[in-house]
Amino acid sequence: MQISQDSIVLIxxxxxxxxxxxxxxxxxxxxxxxxxxxxxxxxGLEQALEGxxxxxxxxxxxxxxxxxxxxxxxxxxxxxxxxxxxVDQIAVGMxxxxxxxxxxxxxxxxxxxxxxxxxxxxxxxxxxxxxxxVTVREVRPATAEELDHGHAHGEHGHHH
Ligand code: ZN
Numbered sequence: 001m002q003i004s005q006d007s008i009v010l011i012x013x014x015x016x017x018x019x020x021x022x023x024x025x026x027x028x029x030x031x032x033x034x035x036x037x038x039x040x041x042x043x044g045l046e047q048a049l050e051g052x053x054x055x056x057x058x059x060x061x062x063x064x065x066x067x068x069x070x071x072x073x074x075x076x077x078x079x080x081x082x083x084x085x086x087v088d089q090i091a092v093g094m095x096x097x098x099x100x101x102x103x104x105x106x107x108x109x110x111x112x113x114x115x116x117x118x119x120x121x122x123x124x125x126x127x128x129x130x131x132x133x134v135t136v137r138e139v140r141p142a143t144a145e146e147l148d149h150g151h152a153h154g155e156h157g158h159h160h
Contacts, residue, residue, distance in 0.1 A: 001053065001054075001139045001140065001141075002051050002052065002053050002139070003036050003049050003050055003051060003052050003053070003136070003139055004036065004037075004050070004051070005036065005037035006035070006036065006037055006141065006142045006147060007035075007036040007037075007139050007140070007141065007142065008033060008034075008035060008036070008138075008139070008140050008141070008142045008146060008152045008154075008157070009033070009034055009035075009036050009049060009136065009138070009139055009152075010031050010032070010033045010136075010137040010138035010139075010156060011026070011031060011032050011034075011049070011134050011135065011136055011137060012026045012027075012031045012032075012134070012135045012137055013025070013026050013032065013132055013133065013134045013135070014026070014027070014132070014133045015130060015131065015132055016131045016133075017128060017129075017130075017131070018128075018129055018131070020131075023125070023130075030156055031137055031156050032156060033138075033152035033154060033155075033156040033157040034151070034152050034157075035142055035146060035147070035150060035151050035152050036049065036050075038150050038151070040150075040151055040152070042062065042066065042067045042068060042130070043066045043067075044060070044062030044063070044066030044067055044130070045060065045062060045130075045132055045134075047066070048060040048062075048132075048134070049134070049136070052136050052139075053136065053139065054136055054137065054138060054139055055135075055136065056134075056135070056136045057133075057134065057135045057136075058133075058134055059131070059132065059133050059134075060131075060132050060134070061129055061130070061131050061132075062129065062130040062131075062132065063129055064126065064127050064128060064129065067125065067128065067129070067130045068123040068124075068125040068126045068127075068128070068130075069122075069123065069126050069127075070126065070127055071122050071126045071127030072121075072122055072126070075120060075121035075122050076110070076118060076119070076120045076121070076122070077118070077119055077121075078116050078117065078118045078119075079116070079117050079118075079119065080115055080116065080117070081112075081115040081116065081117050082115070083117075084096075084117060090109060090112060090117055091109065091112075092109050092110060092111065092112060093108065093109060094108070094109045095107065095108050095109075096109075096119070098119070098121070105121050106121075107119040107120060107121045108120050108124060
């Protein structure tokens, strides 16, 4: 069976940056199961998987526009540390859920200077070219329930 709209797909993958540093790997947390054609994964990877079958191995490099988007400087803000009153110690790399104009978003602390805290609402992989090595492990049709939920169920899928 080939990967097409509404397939449930199980992949092993390794994701690296331009310098070859590993960002994420299914070796760390098991394969990924997703529902094809429902934007469960970044568009560039979904496109590269279209029409593949079990056992296929491939490499693909994905530009930011087809990955996690371009880095948007307007999502970076500098705030007084007093706004983080409930936090014992603020450190670079900490992530918070913040109420923004676009709803609740995850922001990351990217700099600390005096009592000023710089936060960035971009996805940590925004603006980065993604280099994937992928192996297709399993392809099957989605169940009615999976289609209804918009994600894969099962051992490596979504748990309720
Ligand atoms: Zn579900």
